[in-house]
Amino acid sequence: MQIFAAASSAFIKLVATINKPSLINGTTTREGQIFTTILGDLEFRRVDFAYPSRPEVVVLKSFSLRIPTNKHTALVGLSGSGKSTVAALVQRLYDSIHGDVFLGEHNMKSINFKCARSFIGTVAQNSTLLNRSVLENIAYSLIQACQILLMPSVKETNPEEAIAASSSKVQTIVRLVRDAATEADALGFINRLQYGMSTAAGPGDNRLSGGQKQRVALARAIFRRPSILLLDEATASLDSASEHLIQMALERVSEGRTTISIAQRLSTIRNADNIVVMSQGEILEQGTYPDLIARDGAFASLVRLQTLSSSDEPISEIQTQDFNEDEEYLQEKIDNTELAKVKSLDNARKSTPVADHSDSDETLAPGNDKAANKGRSFLSTFLGILSMARPHLQFVFLGIAGAM
Structure with a gap:
């Protein structure tokens, strides 16, 4: 009942906020x-x-x-x-x-x-990318462009084939997106992606690093050529x-x-x-x-x-650190760092079962090895969970009855 009361209270506040006239x-x-x-x-x-x-x-x-x-x-x-x-x-x-x-x-x-x-074009500290392709994320700053590109053929496909089969409007948008990506120093790593501009770049996607996402956000901000560029701790x-790569790109687009x-x-x-x-x-x-x-x-x-x-x-x-470092060298350092992280994660995953086994051997008593390895049956596990949920069984039965 407490959950329903909290939901009801939140709903009342939400409706009041929605109905409140905007100044x-x-x-x-x-x-x-x-x-x-x-x-x-x-x-x-x-x-x-x-x-x-x-x-x-x-x-x-x-x-x-x-x-x-x-x-x-x-x-x-x-x-x-x-x-x-x-x-x-x-x-x-x-x-x-x-x-x-x-x-x-x-x-x-x-x-x-x-x-x-x-x-006004804005680049925030933690810019959010939509669960669409890189192309659509950059073109999102123009509503009409986003509506034109909003189709399944744009995402996770061969970009050149998709562009060649598209209308002249799409080809114009792609050209403008590439210009913005070049200005934001993002076209280089975009072309190295598996699907290029068609690569998905959503919130749960890990194919883009933090710096790469910020450069995509910067390209999105300058895609429509804003007169005022607002950088909120970008x-x-x-x-x-x-940071150095982004800073060099920001200095270029600020001119x-x-x-x-x-x-x-x-x-x-x-x-x-x-x-x-x-x-x-x-x-x-x-x-x-x-x-x-x-x-x-x-x-x-x-x-x-x-x-x-x-x-x-x-x-x-x-x-500050020397800004005369070559951008390709900096990008290579970032790529090598990310590759090292991936390798270390793979090694950790491979070594985890061994470590867990050694830890369990040290903590278990010699006479309890068979009992530990035997495991519990599904029925005993289910009954154990059911006993833990005993204080809330009335709500469980009420929910089942309501669902029927």
């Missing part, structure tokens, strides 16, 4: 102004914000920031400083309580939601070699775009045009990497915290 209409194409090109700089003007679930906690306080067009702006700070909130307001997942967000000279609230979102969960990156690893934003250091919803300082290091302020303290355990060099001399 932001993200479905209409008629309301608001519609533009075909980016309008100018992105600007926060004295923005106050608190999440609806915690209205008493002010996340941003009189927050003002100008993000120049075609420049790289990085947001850094400790957890809870408001970095992700800024990203949410840029995407207009929420509206500010006080103050406004402007795109050029136009208030974001006056711009059509779909139009504003069409300018390299935070990757190893060093994969000619307004790029906003939220970074935990400060070494990944050395080339940013402006670094904004945040704390408790306010800006502490901003500037380029060398300028902030020279000030020896909050940013220098963050860098010092990240490098203290691994380096005793002065803060001005702290360097």
Whole structure:
């Protein structure tokens, strides 16, 4: 009964959430102004914000920031400083309580939601890939393209044969997908997959590593040529070699775009045009990497915290790993590492029965070998489980009766 009561309570809350009117209409194409090109700089003007679930906690306080067009702006700070909130307001997942967000000279609230979102491409920390082919995952950012490709012949087939047998629209989409994959440094490993672009890349599929999935997500983000690229800790969960590959790809795709990156690893934003250091919803300082290091302020303290355990060099001399390594060499190192992991897992599986047998020989008494090897019959096992479920038998019988 407790389970049914909890389910009923959850259903009531779910229905209330579904029926609650949204303050932001993200479905209409008629309301608001519609533009075909980016309008100018992105600007926060004295923005106050608190999440609806915690209205008493002010996340941003009189927050003002100008993000120049075609420049790289990085947001850094400790957890809870408001970095992700800024990203949410840029995407207009929420509206500010006080103050406004402007795109050029136009208030974001006056711009059509779909139009504003069409300018933005996002790469999150743990990007989710659909249970479809790599081709469809990249083309997913264009709804019409995804609908055209949504057919069984695209997945787990010979890509060249499937493309040759497809319509001109599909061939155009494939060409654009390949261009995006090349720009994201993903086409190389995609071509090495068994089915190439047609390889399945779902959440439960292990054929793509974490770095490869992030590059597919990056290709998906730039497939429709967004004017604003939002990177929400895109390299935070990757190893060093994969991080370098992703970072090189990000630097390439950031050229000619307004790029906003939220970074935990400060070494990944050395080339940013402006670094904004945040704390408790306010800006502490901003500037380029060398300028902030020279000030020896909050940013220098963050860098010092990240490098203290691994380096005793002065803060001005702290360097990240050399980025001059050849990308193919880095990719080879990643492939070798993954191959070593697979081999170690195979060896572990082969050695597991022997280890288990040796452990059991040590723990069992000499006179109990026959009893242990004999095992229990199905009937005795079933009766044992039934005795353990005795307190809940009434619910079992009730469920069986209801099913009949």
